[in-house]
Amino acid sequence: MSSASTSSMPLASTGASLCRTLSVQRLKEGLIRTGLFACAGVSILTTFGIVAVLFSNAVYDLSPASTSVNGQVQHNAAFFQQVSIREFVTETRWTPQFSEKHFGILPLVCGTLLVSGIAALIGIPIGLCSAIYLSEYSSPRIRAIIKPVLEVLAGIPTVVYGYFALVFVTPYVLRPFFHDLLGFDVSLFNAASAGIVVGVMIIPMISSLSEDVLRSVPRSLREAAYALGSTRFDVSTRVVVPAALSGIIASFLLAIARAMGETMAVTIAAGQMANVTANPFHSVATMTSYIVNVSLGDTEIGSIEEKSIYAVGLTLFLITLSMNIVSQFVLRRFREVYQ
């Protein structure tokens, strides 16, 4: 054909149109899409709900019924409308159930840090060593056996861990060793037993996250290290772990955040004494165990004691959320480097 612009050939026509038409089919597709979108929106609503509930009860009451009449604070005023943030942060006593009430979060934060610190002491070395073993030493066959078994540890309900801490760890491990042998005063409810079981609980989390990170270190780096006359120890500790360090630390952060939010094991095994103490053999109250204990008792709805759990919950939420965000950020940066 000599001319590209004009064709003498007639256009074929089947009569069927390719134009969009509004049909029942299209309407149905649109409805389904909207429905699915709504499902995805539930997660946003959940976050919004959590923030609103914590904020409304802890910081500033949002419900219309709360007004202060004649300078008298109504029952449903939020926690920080009744207690200053200054007291909350600087006071060292936490005694909402006494007649002389003090609301200093420090003892609870201290208890949480003590328990999660002990958990980290147990969980981080064991978790990291397991990760190194699984990624650098074990054969695929062994790994296929060990990994699911480790996951079982993560699937055991936390009440079971609490039971184990109270019924086995304290009487059969801590008391014989630290009390009978070393002369420490080990109380029945103590931070150490709770910390130990929470530490075991976070092992699978650390080991599986860290193993993923270790395995994403390129094989070529390992080969280069071996070619320079390294033992497997040199390769693991001087090349692979340093190369994966940011990702490993992110996994630690995630696990510690999990330990801080752990509730039942701590409620059962650590007791409920809100003390500022570093003694692992003493009873402590954590943020989570305080919330549970208030819920178990019959506190009046709208009372300051009931409101206080939201202030504690908000504190816990902010701490764990920031740790989660930081570790996700670090993990994403890490993956960008090696992919």
Added chain:
Amino acid sequence: MNSSPDTMTRTAIDQLEGYSMNAGRSDSAATRGHHVSAVVPAVRPVVTATSSSRLEQTVKFQTKSLDFFYGDNQVLFNVSLDVPEKSVTALIGPSGCGKSTFLRTLNRMNDIIEGTRHTGDVLLEGTDVYAPQIDVVLLRKRVGMVFQKSTPFPKSIFDNVAYGPRVAGLKNRLRLAGIVEESLKRAALWDEVKDRLNKSAMALSGGQQQRLCIARTLATNPDVILMDEPASALDPASTARVEDLIFELKQNYTIVIVTHNMQQAARVSQQTAFFFQGELVETGDTRRLFTNPTQKQTEDYITGRFG
């Protein structure tokens, strides 16, 4: 590296066997070292069978009817090759012909991969490197390796070069600095990086990274350097620098290089071995092999009919 190039050409075996031969002793480090050299018999020079056109040369590496398997898959068939000392041997051949696998058997890098096995002998100065008393860590220190993709560790330039001596146990900062400087100078990188030794090695250009990897290998004071397509990922200018470097290094080191690039093989090597489908088809003086190949397959390959 406080030794002159001459002292670097010491026997390799006495080092390799050092570990296990002294397994039962508790002497001090120094005396142990002396014992080693006393126990090991003197190295016999082996006459190269293949290089009739050249002077008699000491054989550094020798493989005898080497077969190699990945699981049930045989990738090397009856490979017998002599690698002369202080020269460059190029391994050429199409992709998947087994030349890289062959290279990796020389310093036992294939040990890392599960399900590999071999039959036949790989002799370094007459000693089987797969013998049970051989310490693979020392073997790899003697027989360095440079990879296709530059693999700097995510550390500083200094720490990269100092890695080998450090894992070997050297802690003295001053001696480390000396080794790092000497290695970088030999790898012709010193002038470019001397002002930023503590900066990350990842920030270097591709060509610089590859020369850093060579420097890192030199720092462990090897006899032999194995290079697996060291310039294939580099631009022409960087390739030229690496080739110059190889040319320099052959005065002191035995070099085995795998390359896809036949011009490169012709430029840098004295001996060339042509691999095809896991077999060593032809080997000989580089100039002779490229101008007058005896095998049809070699001729087809070097004239570009396949590959």
Added chain:
Amino acid sequence: MSDLEVEYAGLLRQRHRIARCFEWCCLIATSSALLFLAVLLAGVIWQAWGWLDLQFLTGFDSRRPSSAGLLAGIWGTFWLILFTTIFTVPVGVGAAIYLEEYSREDWFTRLIKLNLANLAGVPSIVYGMLGVTAFVRMFGMISAADGVTMVISLGFGTLEIPLPLGRCLLAGSFTLSLLILPVVIIASQEALRAVPPSIRHASYALGATDWQTIRHQVLPAAVPGIATGIILALSRAMGETAPLIMIGALTYLAFAPGSLNSPMDAIEDPQRVLDAPFDMFTSMPIQIFNWVGQPKADFQHVAAAGILVLLILLVAFNATAIVIRNRAQKRISW
């Protein structure tokens, strides 16, 4: 041989020893976690020995350890998980389908994905606080004092829905649903992502619409992966305690939700089925928690028996998930 080489050779034995020690350390660390698991299981079985009998499974809680039973908890957990499944599956899978199949990589999708990752890390007790306010008290929109009851007549009985919901089983199920939704969505997304695009392209090429493609091609292929994720999430919900305590699950309860004590009751009196979701409740982990806290020493054995039942159920759940996954891997090979 240079001095340096002599020094290196001398250190070699030590290096190998350190390397071996390190390998042993890693191996011991790994096995210590496994050992802990073994000791825990052995300890629980030892404590529960002789206490896990028919009376324990069919009886209600009691002040006397010898006659305490788990029935209220078993029924409570059954109803909780049933309703949690009913709420979670459509919403979770729907959200995953939207995120994987419909959404574009815009700011809203990124927000949802970031949000999901963070929700998965929120402590469960915080969900409990949300549940109390949102479901038990319904944000105080209807005060508990002048609560309303919605009555819906069905053929075989009447559905009486209290508003606000109060401390009822349904509020607990809603809370558990929100708790496991992020996990279910993330697992379902992964299952959908594993379906090769070629299947979708083939379907589109035949003129199918988006939903037809998903409904008939993508979803069936992803079902094993989704089911595995859901079962694992439900087994987590089954062991959850703290949020339910917040909701107000009772630690001591001598009846099952709706007074439905055996499956026969449901046939004899269908009204009980309709009552169950709005009744007070307890659950297995909550009963265990209660027994652990009892001063009488024998309750430790009762708690151990309860733990054993709970663990056996969890093992059954997980085994089902593993079987589904393995069968799917055998059946489908892309």
